[in-house]
Amino acid sequence: xxxxxxxxxEDINPEVDFESCTTLIDDHLLDSLxxxxxxxxxxEEFDITIPTVEIIPENFNSAEKLWEMITRLSEED
Amino acid sequence: xxxxxxxxxxxxxxxxxxxxxxxxxxxQKARRYVLLISSYVFFFSISGKLLVFLLxxxxxxxxxxxxxxxxxxxxxxxxxxxxxxxxKALNAEYNKKQRKIMAFACILHIGLLLxxxxxxxxxxxxxxxxxxxxxQLRIPVPKFLIPIGISFYTLQAVAYLxxxxxxxxxxxxxxxxxxxxxxxxxxxxxGPICRYSDTAEALYEAPKMHYGNFVLGSQRMLFGLxxxxxxxxxxxxxxxxxxxxxxxxxxxxIALGAVGYTFQLYADFSGTMDLVIGTAQMFGIxxxxxxxxxxxxxxxxxxxxxxxxxxxxxxxxxxxxxxxxSKPMKKLxxxxxxxxxxxxGPLIAGSVSLxxxxxxxxxxxxxxxxxxxxxxxxxxxxxxxxIIEPVVIKITQKLxxxxxAFPYRCVQIVRTFILVCFxxxxxxxxxxxxxxxxxxxxxxxxxFKTLKxxxxxxxxxxxxxxxxxxxxxxxxxxxxxLQEKGIEIRASIAKRNIAVQFAVYxxxxxxxxxxxxxxxxxxxxxxxxxGF
Numbered sequence: 001x002x003x004x005x006x007x008x009x010e011d012i013n014p015e016v017d018f019e020s021c022t023t024l025i026d027d028h029l030l031d032s033l034x035x036x037x038x039x040x041x042x043x044e045e046f047d048i049t050i051p052t053v054e055i056i057p058e059n060f061n062s063a064e065k066l067w068e069m070i071t072r073l074s075e076e077d
Numbered sequence: 078x079x080x081x082x083x084x085x086x087x088x089x090x091x092x093x094x095x096x097x098x099x100x101x102x103x104x105q106k107a108r109r110y111v112l113l114i115s116s117y118v119f120f121f122s123i124s125g126k127l128l129v130f131l132l133x134x135x136x137x138x139x140x141x142x143x144x145x146x147x148x149x150x151x152x153x154x155x156x157x158x159x160x161x162x163x164x165k166a167l168n169a170e171y172n173k174k175q176r177k178i179m180a181f182a183c184i185l186h187i188g189l190l191l192x193x194x195x196x197x198x199x200x201x202x203x204x205x206x207x208x209x210x211x212x213q214l215r216i217p218v219p220k221f222l223i224p225i226g227i228s229f230y231t232l233q234a235v236a237y238l239x240x241x242x243x244x245x246x247x248x249x250x251x252x253x254x255x256x257x258x259x260x261x262x263x264x265x266x267x268g269p270i271c272r273y274s275d276t277a278e279a280l281y282e283a284p285k286m287h288y289g290n291f292v293l294g295s296q297r298m299l300f301g302l303x304x305x306x307x308x309x310x311x312x313x314x315x316x317x318x319x320x321x322x323x324x325x326x327x328x329x330x331i332a333l334g335a336v337g338y339t340f341q342l343y344a345d346f347s348g349t350m351d352l353v354i355g356t357a358q359m360f361g362i363x364x365x366x367x368x369x370x371x372x373x374x375x376x377x378x379x380x381x382x383x384x385x386x387x388x389x390x391x392x393x394x395x396x397x398x399x400x401x402x403s404k405p406m407k408k409l410x411x412x413x414x415x416x417x418x419x420x421x422g423p424l425i426a427g428s429v430s431l432x433x434x435x436x437x438x439x440x441x442x443x444x445x446x447x448x449x450x451x452x453x454x455x456x457x458x459x460x461x462x463x464i465i466e467p468v469v470i471k472i473t474q475k476l477x478x479x480x481x482a483f484p485y486r487c488v489q490i491v492r493t494f495i496l497v498c499f500x501x502x503x504x505x506x507x508x509x510x511x512x513x514x515x516x517x518x519x520x521x522x523x524x525f526k527t528l529k530x531x532x533x534x535x536x537x538x539x540x541x542x543x544x545x546x547x548x549x550x551x552x553x554x555x556x557x558x559l560q561e562k563g564i565e566i567r568a569s570i571a572k573r574n575i576a577v578q579f580a581v582y583x584x585x586x587x588x589x590x591x592x593x594x595x596x597x598x599x600x601x602x603x604x605x606x607x608g609f
Contacts, residue, residue, distance in 0.1 A: 012419055031378075032393070033463065036401045036430075037423040040410040052398050053243035 005067055008041045018063045025057040035060060042066075048073045085305055085352075092119060092262075093356065100360060101286055108283035112257055112360070119262035120225065127224035130193075134186060135259045138234045139252050141182045142241045146248035148174055175242055182238050190231045193221045198444030226265040228441060232391050233259060237273045239395055246274050254281040263356040267349050269367040270387040276364060284361035289571070292578075294359030296567045299585050301351025306593035308344035308549050312337050313594070314537040320505055323515045328523030330532070331515045335502040339494075340550065342501060343371070346385070370557045371497075375489035377458045380497060388441070392434045401430040420467055428460050435459075442504070447512060451504040458496060545592050 009018040016029050024030045030038065038060075039050050048070065059069045096115040100108050121128050152171035156164045200218040207214045237258075240246045249255050258277040319326060319334030326334075347368040357364045367386050374380035381389050400406060406426040414422030439452020473480050499516065506512040527533055534540070559566055570581050 032397060032401075033423045033427045035398075036406075036410055036427055037414055037419060039402060040407050040414065040423070043407065044411055050402070051243065052394075052402050053245050055398050055402070 002067055002070075004045055005042070005063060005070065008038065008045060009063055009066075012037055012041075022062040022064075025061050030060060042070060046070050046074060085302070088122065089119075092122075096262075097286070097359065100283070105283060105285070109253065109257060109281055112261065112280060112283060113253065116257065116260040116262035116265065120260060120265060123266070124222075124224045127222060130189070130224040130227065131230065131260060134189075134230065134234050135252075135256045137182075137185060138237060138259070139249070139255050141178060141185075141238055142248035142255075143250065145175055145178055145238070145241050148178065149244065179238065179242050183235065186231050186234050186238075190227055193223050193227065195440070195444045196221065226267075229268045229270055230259050230265060232270050232388075233273075236270075236391060236395060240273060249273070249277065251281070254278075257281060261357070261362075263353045264364060267346070267353065268385075268387055269350065269353070269365050270391050271365060276362065279362050286359065286361060290361050291359050292571050293567055294355040294357070296570065296582070297351045297355030297358060299355075299582065299589070301348040301353075301355060303549075303585060303589050303593075304344040304348030304351065304553075306589055308546060308553075309341050309348060311538075311542055311546055311592075311594035312341040312344075316341055316505070318536045323506070323511055323518070326518075326532075327527060328519045328521065329525060329527050331502075332498075332519050332523070333533075335498045335515075335519070338505045339498045339501040340546075342505075343368075344553075370561060372494055373490060373557060373561055374493050375486055376462055376493060377455060377496060378462060380493055381455070381459075388438070392438060396437060397430045397434050400433050401426050406430070421464075424460075424463060427463075431460060432456055445507060446509045447503055447505075447507055450509055450512070451500055454500050454503065458500075542594075549592075 006018055009016070012034050013029060016024070018024075021027075021029065035055065039055070042048070043050060050069070050073065054069055054073070059065055092115060096111060099111045103111060117128065120131055148171060152168065156167050159167065197218050197220055200216050204215050204218070237246075237255075241248045254277055257280045258271070258273055261271075261276070261280055264271065316334060316338050319330060320338070323331060323334075350367045354364045354366070365387050369383040369386065371380050371384035374383055401410075406429065410423050410426045413425045416422070417424075435452040435456035436449070437452075438455070439449045442448045442451065470480070473485075478485060502515060503509070503512040506515060533543075556566060570578060573581075
């Protein structure tokens with residue numbers, strides 16, 4: 001897992017264990033405003049563009065899934 | 078002529094029975110045609126020649142979807158093997174082309190909806206403005222006939238096109254499949270608002286009807302019928318009187334009317350959804366849920382994740398995120414986050430998006446200031462909830478209140494319910510001025526004298542009516558608690574032996590027949606959401 005991503009996530013919600021949680025969206029641990037913040041931070045940090053179509057629970061439910069999306073988008077870009 | 082007034086009519090039942098009979102008898106390939114023909118018969122029997130609007134929308138959605146697909150294919154062929162920079166430049170060129178197509182599609186579909194539904198409202202307000210400015214100028218106020226379900230199928234059409242544009246789904250070359258997705262008769266009038274990826278394939282496949290699905294679907298339809306006939310229709314006399322002449326009543330009756338209307342709206346809309354989803358289930362088709370026990374919500378934000386779910390997710394996917402993820406909003410979020418921190422930073426872009434969502438949500442419900450106010454009311458509640466949340470957390474921590482404890486959640490649930498009732502009161506009262514008067518009366522003229530002077534029984538409702546409503550409310554509450562605990566009531570009834578199953582069905586049918594509000598002395602309620 002990328003440390004920079006974990007830092008961004010922990011900065012947004014320090015109360016969640018992002019390394020193990022796989023229900024970030026399903027359990028409302030990341031709300032719409034957190035997602036807005038998260039997307040802006042990820043785009044800046046990893047120099048990618050996250051299109052709206054990628055904003056689905058499957059991509060945001062865990063740090064691992066987020067990292068998979070970031071890697072995929074970096075390769076596509 | 079064969080005409081259908083609502084889902085809850087003999088004609089609609091007749092059409093359903095004929096459709097089921099043909100569906101069972103005919104082979105798989107013919108079944109999809111049965112569904113399509115029944116859907117068009119249903120639409121035509123309600124809206125007559127206005128069927129042409131549905132046909133136009135279906136054909137244009139089909140054509141624009143293919144147009145987008147052609148542009149995307151051309152782009153991928155031309156960018157193959159190119160260097161990164163060249164590929165990026167060409168992609169940008171094709172994206173621009175696609176955006177133009179989408180703008181055209183939105184003007185066509187949303188524009189048609191705006192024209193038919195909102196022109197009279199806008200014209201009246203422009204004339205009122207002219208009057209205020211002392212101008213003699215007046216523009217004509219046209220009146221259009223509106224095809225049934227246009228607010229629902231237009232959102233489905235736009236969602237389909239956006240999903241093709243975002244490459245979430247491929248454009249469908251099969252006009253029949255797309256036509257069925259747009260017109261499926263159980264859901265055309267009041268939703269749920271379906272996504273192409275959820276229902277189109279299943280509808281086209283027209284699966285074989287199974288006894289299990291037939292039983293579960295019928296159970297759900299019966300339950301919906303109970304909500305509509307026993308609760309929503311029975312409350313109609315009270316609601317009509319209170320909202321028709323609110324000046325006659327004191328704060329207690331107005332508050333009763335506000336709670337009563339919220340309950341009526343829930344019984345009517347969720348009852349219709351039970352009927353719709355149950356009908357689809359009979360055919361083996363799973364439609365998305367529209368309600369998830371909304372009155373157990375702790376916050377307004379949670380309430381809207383449980384009430385009219387498919388509309389909420391539509392606004393989230395096609396308005397909230399596109400607005401907040403637009404380039405200027407992203408820049409704003411990054412800047413604001415650095416200055417204001419994690420909590421309040423994204424709130425600026427979020428509140429702009431939230432405003433757009435709730436303005437559209439209010440207006441979607443109808444062309445009236447009461448609906449716009451309704452939208453703005455929820456915008457303010459949700460936004461202020463987000464702003465004050467850190468303060469509430471600090472206060473509860475200092476007071477050593479456990480926020481996840483049952484009593485605290487109960488207080489939140491009651492508070493949310495009261496706020497929802499106020500919102501629905503403005504929603505129901507066409508005149509905003511009267512709405513405010515009613516709101517004021519609850520606080521300035523609240524007495525219990527109506528309970529003694531018998532005024533409550535002057536609406537054509539007697540003690541028995543109130544008792545039936547209270548018993549039904551308790552019944553729904555118990556069912557809601559069981560469902561919240563994850564107990565699947567219908568499935569567990571269906572697992573029992575046949576005698577127990579039929580005893581439950583007969584009890585429910587008997588309950589509807591005996592306690593349903595129909596016949597002389599009752600005014601049936603037109604399905605509320607069909608009017609939107």
